[in-house]
Amino acid sequence: MACKLEIEPTGDIVEVQEGQTLLDAALRQGIYIPHACNQGLCGTCKVEVLEGEVNLGSASSFALMDSERDDGYCLACTATINDDVVIEADIEVDIDARTIPIKDIWGTVIKKEMLTPRILGLWIELDEKLDFQAGQYINYYVDGFNEPRAFSLANQPSTGKVIELNIGIIPDGELTPIIHKNTKINDRVKITGPFGRFFVKRSANKPMIFFAGGSGLSSPKSMILDELENGSKQSITLFHGARNEEELYYAEMFRNLEKQYDNFKYIPVLSNNENQFWSGEVGFTNDVAKKMYDGKFDGNKAYLCGPPMMTEACIKVLMQGRLFEKDIHTEKFFSKA
Numbered sequence: 001m002a003c004k005l006e007i008e009p010t011g012d013i014v015e016v017q018e019g020q021t022l023l024d025a026a027l028r029q030g031i032y033i034p035h036a037c038n039q040g041l042c043g044t045c046k047v048e049v050l051e052g053e054v055n056l057g058s059a060s061s062f063a064l065m066d067s068e069r070d071d072g073y074c075l076a077c078t079a080t081i082n083d084d085v086v087i088e089a090d091i092e093v094d095i096d097a098r099t100i101p102i103k104d105i106w107g108t109v110i111k112k113e114m115l116t117p118r119i120l121g122l123w124i125e126l127d128e129k130l131d132f133q134a135g136q137y138i139n140y141y142v143d144g145f146n147e148p149r150a151f152s153l154a155n156q157p158s159t160g161k162v163i164e165l166n167i168g169i170i171p172d173g174e175l176t177p178i179i180h181k182n183t184k185i186n187d188r189v190k191i192t193g194p195f196g197r198f199f200v201k202r203s204a205n206k207p208m209i210f211f212a213g214g215s216g217l218s219s220p221k222s223m224i225l226d227e228l229e230n231g232s233k234q235s236i237t238l239f240h241g242a243r244n245e246e247e248l249y250y251a252e253m254f255r256n257l258e259k260q261y262d263n264f265k266y267i268p269v270l271s272n273n274e275n276q277f278w279s280g281e282v283g284f285t286n287d288v289a290k291k292m293y294d295g296k297f298d299g300n301k302a303y304l305c306g307p308p309m310m311t312e313a314c315i316k317v318l319m320q321g322r323l324f325e326k327d328i329h330t331e332k333f334f335s336k337a
């Protein structure tokens with residue numbers, strides 16, 4: 001029997017099925033509760049139970065400490081209920097967020113191609129179109145593994161039923177080597193989504209600076225293509241960091257877009273260049289951006305996606321250049337390798 005979950009301070013009410021987590025029920029009914037790992041590990045989805053009883057599920061002891069359990073907190077991504085419950089969640093209103101309930105969709109792998117020596121491009125034709133905001137991610141299920149893996153969507157929403165994932169291999173990872181090796185054309189796969197609040201804050205109406213590294217190009221690619229297709233007149237700059245030219249993918253596409261759109265600038269940056277004929281930037285994206293913006297970033301919106309070392313270095317340079325937290329956006333999901 002379904003139970004009723006009331007979420008304060010918004011007063012939203014969702015139905016929770018037996019065994020379903022509070023987070024899953026809320027997201028499937030279009031109600032956002034902050035989350036990141038979906039596995040009881042990070043604590044992002046911590047909520048206070050105001051009325052009723054919850055089963056804490058597999059909440060880890062470091063994401064939900066004993067004192068917090070005693071004080072009536074739970075993790076929405078692991079907690080289930082057997083009776084009606086009222087919780088209080090820390091929900092920030094985001095006027096750029098659309099209400100899109102998450103759902104499970106099956107699809108067929110229609111194309112598989114190495115984009116760089118370590119990044120696999122996977123194209124999946126879904127049985128029904130996935131509604132999402134450019135920049136969001138999905139959970140991807142692999143046969144034999146209970147836990148899905150999160151991947152950003154690299155396509156823009158206008159591509160219909162076909163979605164694109166860019167999957168970087170972590171050689172000693174548990175799942176990415178299996179996806180790289182075993183995925184075949186015509187495989188049937190299941191995804192759930194869309195998740196996340198990493199998307200363009202159009203209401204801010206400010207110039208956009210994107211920083212991407214490795215397979216972190218997925219979200220910026222989706223967001224930039226969506227902005228350009230939708231006629232954005234804002235200045236859009238993409239810094240794409242890669243080790244060398246082999247690792248620099250979609251360069252040709254972005255160079256063509258630069259010719260096509262006056263408001264788009266593409267700046268590839270190689271950290272380990274050995275090609276004497278390379279005429280682009282060399283070094284790290286944060287240093288190149290600092291040089292190009294003369295160290296001043298106020299008045300912009302920055303979107304960062306890539307390895308932690310890159311994003312930390314970029315955030316430092318942006319903040320030194322007077323761009324602060326509310327204007328710096330990073331993808332917050334984390335997933336096992």
Ligand code: FES
Pocket residue numbers: 034035036037038039040041042043044045046063075076077078
């Ligand atoms: Fe729930 Fe990470 S602990 S989302």
